[in-house]
Amino acid sequence: MAAPIALIQGASRGLGLEFCRHILKNKGLTSVIATCRNPDGAAELRGLSGQHPGRVTILSLDVNREEDIRGAAQRVKESFGRLDLIVNASAMLHPSGKGETSLRDVSSQGIISTLTTNTVGPLVMAKYFAPLLQKGSGGFGQQPAEKAKQHSGIIVNITAKVGSIGDNGLGGWYSYRMSKAALNMATRNLSIELGRGRPKVVCVSLHPGTVDTDLSRPYHRNVPQDKLFSAERSVNCLMDIVNTLSVEKTGKAYNWDGSELPW
Numbered sequence: 001m002a003a004p005i006a007l008i009q010g011a012s013r014g015l016g017l018e019f020c021r022h023i024l025k026n027k028g029l030t031s032v033i034a035t036c037r038n039p040d041g042a043a044e045l046r047g048l049s050g051q052h053p054g055r056v057t058i059l060s061l062d063v064n065r066e067e068d069i070r071g072a073a074q075r076v077k078e079s080f081g082r083l084d085l086i087v088n089a090s091a092m093l094h095p096s097g098k099g100e101t102s103l104r105d106v107s108s109q110g111i112i113s114t115l116t117t118n119t120v121g122p123l124v125m126a127k128y129f130a131p132l133l134q135k136g137s138g139g140f141g142q143q144p145a146e147k148a149k150q151h152s153g154i155i156v157n158i159t160a161k162v163g164s165i166g167d168n169g170l171g172g173w174y175s176y177r178m179s180k181a182a183l184n185m186a187t188r189n190l191s192i193e194l195g196r197g198r199p200k201v202v203c204v205s206l207h208p209g210t211v212d213t214d215l216s217r218p219y220h221r222n223v224p225q226d227k228l229f230s231a232e233r234s235v236n237c238l239m240d241i242v243n244t245l246s247v248e249k250t251g252k253a254y255n256w257d258g259s260e261l262p263w
Contacts, residue, residue: 003029004139005083007076009063009125010090012036012045015158015208018231019087020045022239024052030139033076033083035061036090063090063121073128083132084139085242087156088122099173111175118179122157123186126203130155130194133201141202141245149247152199156242157187159205159253159261166262184253184263191251202245205253207261208234229256 006023010016011034020034032055036042039058049056057079061072076083093099095113100106133153143150162173163180187205194201209229229237237256244258253261 002082002137002139003031004085004137005031005033005080006085006087006140007033007035007083007129009035009061009086009088009122011058012038012042014089015211015231015235016087016089017044017048018235019089019239020048020056022232022235024048024055026239029055031055031057031080033057033059033080035059035072037062063088063125064116066124069121069124069128073132076129077132081132082135082137083129083153084136085154085156086125086129086133087158088125089158090117090121091158091160092117093173094175099176101172103174106174111178114175114179115182118176119182119186122183123190126155126186126190126194130190130201134194134199136199136201140242142243144246148198150200151202151245151247151250153201154242154245155187155190155194155201155203156238157183157203157205159184159187159207161207161255161261163205164253164262181263187253188251188263195247195250200247200250202247202250204241204245204250205261206238206241207253207255208238209256 008016008019011020020032023030023032034045039060059072062068095110136153138152140154160180162177163184184205187203191203211229211231211234241254241258255261
């Protein structure tokens with residue numbers, strides 16, 4: 001089997017950067033395509049590239065710009081011709097950096113900005129990169145013996161538990177909750193379309209837990225210490241799930257511990 005190729009969208013910091021680290025460390029020979037808005041400012045990512053010569057390709061991609069996504073997909077097609085895994089890791093809580101606590105805090109621009117990054121971006125990524133995933137070698141996940149049930153690639157959308165409609169008992173955070181609920185619907189839709197026929201692409205939403213990143217930092221005081229994860233711990237858990245994925249598990253949302261998250 002050809003060496004796997006993974007693309008991490010939003011790779012300059014937080015979970016995205018940790019996904020790059022994990023794959024480079026634990027999936028020998030895998031090539032990592034790392035995308036971010038400003039590669040020149042991504043010192044840690046560039047350092048990672050230096051530690052793994054020839055295995056890291058850094059591309060400029062603003063997930064809010066369709067022309068950026070289209071251009072990056074064309075470059076990946078020309079250089080690699082296929083993909084085995086995409087992780088859409090970039091996200092924003094709200095342009096203000098805080099979730100809305102009440103209706104008074106809601107603004108149309110805040111909602112539009114959050115939805116554009118958290119929902120529209122990952123869906124447009126799928127539009128342009130799905131053909132490359134359909135040419136993948138199935139280098140991530142579990143492949144059953146039956147060829148008709150094998151997959152060529154995997155899309156992972158990083159969701160959040162607060163995007164679960166069934167689990168929402170507190171309210172608030174309108175923009176972020178809505179963006180992740182809509183992302184879950186996009187994941188479900190993608191799993192149906194990309195699961196028809198062959199080759200098949202597995203599509204899942206994964207909740208990373210409450211992770212010590214810039215996005216969640218303003219809210220750490222409300223999180224019990226044992227429930228606040230390092231990026232490394234979270235990605236270890238999420239990659240454990242990725243390594244077990246198959247067509248049987250497509251179209252669902254999973255918590256960091258592997259349990260299914262209700263829509």
